[in-house]
Amino acid sequence: MKTNELLENIAINVVQGRVEAEDEGFDEGFEGRPAVTELVEEALEKGIEPEKILLEGLTASMAVVGEKFESGEYLIPDMLAAAEAVGAGMDILTPHLVKAGVESKGKFVIATVAGDLHDIGKNIVAIMLKGAGYEVIDLGVDVSVDTIIATVKEQQAPYLGLSALLTTTMRNMEEVVEKLKGEGIRDQVRICIGGAPTSKQFSEKIGADGYCSDAFAALDWAKAQAAA
């Protein structure tokens, strides 16, 4: 397969939301054919530059996916499948990108705060951010304030996302913000919050930088921070 053909094929498989060969696509007839994982590996073997694979194969096609979702052709599972496919490609590419000195869109630490085990929304945000080219450091659920602070410091992450589903645990978000202030690093990280009981007003009250009602809002928020 020629370079352009291979990159185009990767892009097609992102739009189809296919991580590996056994996956079905949005359209019929893809099952059993090489998908993003196999094609990215093949591209690397052929010596195609990792950055070219990233930009022309993986991330560019997410714009098409976004348009299909906007038009109603795609539903959330299609969107997430595409983002997962990009994420799987990124996992293979990352060591090569690092070696080549190519930077990601930025490190994004994400966590469900202490006392809270709910993570569906947080996980969707993580998949979408990864699919959009961010380096996502997902700390999981029930994450202590100290762990969050330590990770932000250690990774020098410019973005932090906090999630909570319970009114009893959402107050721990405020503690994270306060402790970042106490550590003197509040200005180095932009914080967004999300989860059913949270709101724009709550975000402002606790001194976070943004409230995201869903994964798409999180993507828009991250994009806006980079542009600011």
Added chain:
Amino acid sequence: MDSFRQGNIVKPYERLDREQIDHLHRASMEILTDPGIWCYNAKAAELFGTHGATVDKEEGGGSPCWRVRIPEKLIMEAISRAPSHIVLGARDRSNRLDINAAVPRVYFGTGSETNVWLETEMEEYVAAAGGESRLLPRFIEKRGSTQLLARAARLAEQLEHLDFFIRPVNIQDEDITEANHDVNKFFASLNNITKHVQAGLTSLDALDDVVKMAEIIAGGSEALRENPIVSFIACVFKSPLQLVNDTADKVFAIVDKGLPLVISSSPQGGSSAPIQESGMVAQINAEILTGIALTQLIKAKTPVMYGSVPVRARLDDLNDLYGCPEFNQYNVDCAQMARFYGLPCYSSTGVANAKVPGMQAAVEKLFSHLYMAASGAQYIHYAFGLLDRTNTFSPLQAVLDNEQIGMAKHCMRPAVINGETTAEAVDMERKVMQTTHRLFTRHTRKPMRAGLVSEPYRFESKDMQDRVLEKAHARLQELEARPARHLEDEIIDQIYDAVPGLLERLRT
């Protein structure tokens, strides 16, 4: 080509155990021997008599009447000749119904002959405080007419969960007479729907013309018997236990034509039948079995359905009470009795006492739609648009019912659990648990595309208002704007040439 509407094969909910079925059967057989039935039709009484029933002339009273005491042997031998498998045809052959007593495949359709058509108009109201505007329904009652019946048939064609059509509105045009009633009601239906059409017969004299019309549409006499696009309802019993003279005559004539029919009975628990479940079911079972036996004595192998429409009286005014638990209990029991005898079951569901669409109607219909979908009765009428008991048909309500029945059908889909699906599930668990996000969302795509995942309620609102009626009304307008599937002009011309009494305005 053998293509049929899919229907839903369900795992039937069985309210009665075998011992209870036996008790009901025995009670029905006992009722038929003592007190027996009051038969107002001489030919039927004679036919029962020649096959072993005891027939005594009832003295006194107005109309001639015979007391017929029917032994179990007669009933059981006669009903054993009734086919357990029948096909109800349709203009579009893919809309035919495959009805088999041994297969709990459920179909839903309309009924009954209401007098009032309830039109809905949405009007904009502005709140005195704040100025917020909302669309609210205004309901207008109209007398049923041929044009409205045609409209109902066109709508029924478009409702995907509606499997067959029984005229839901009585035609009361000024130029409709007893003589031309039947031909016009069948034509208004058949010219606007390609699904199966069923109706009662107002006048026996019209049967030849109705059959002639159906033969022209089906492509001839033999073609009609092979693809019976029409069938008939004969409510031959006036409960309790009185076999009606003119309906019995219609049964003789319909059977002679070789077309399918329903023997239906509709006693009211608390007035024309006991309100207690055992009494109601024993009586209606006795009535229906007698009617079915009559069809088989007239001509063996006549395609016939066990038509159970048991209702309950409300105790404040003795009107029918639908949307109550007993209605469902009676009906599901009857579905079981029909299955016990190996007879296809015509059943009832989804009637509301509510006079207009809204929450009351939704509650009353929901339990019944869901419960009867689970019954495994093959042919369930009354399911669309009925309000104010069976007095009103609302097209808006029919659209609402279509969604509700769709959900009930989805609920009743059989479980797809086997070695292959469980192996896939285990594989999926392994795969997803290797990811950081542990989400199965991506794996919903395949079942979603295959139509295995249900849609959210079509008329949901995303804001803080309930806009169900507004949205359903918009859907109704969209469905009614679709082109009708009329008969070909040439066929219509042939029908108008051959069948007298058809109204010119029904041509389109």
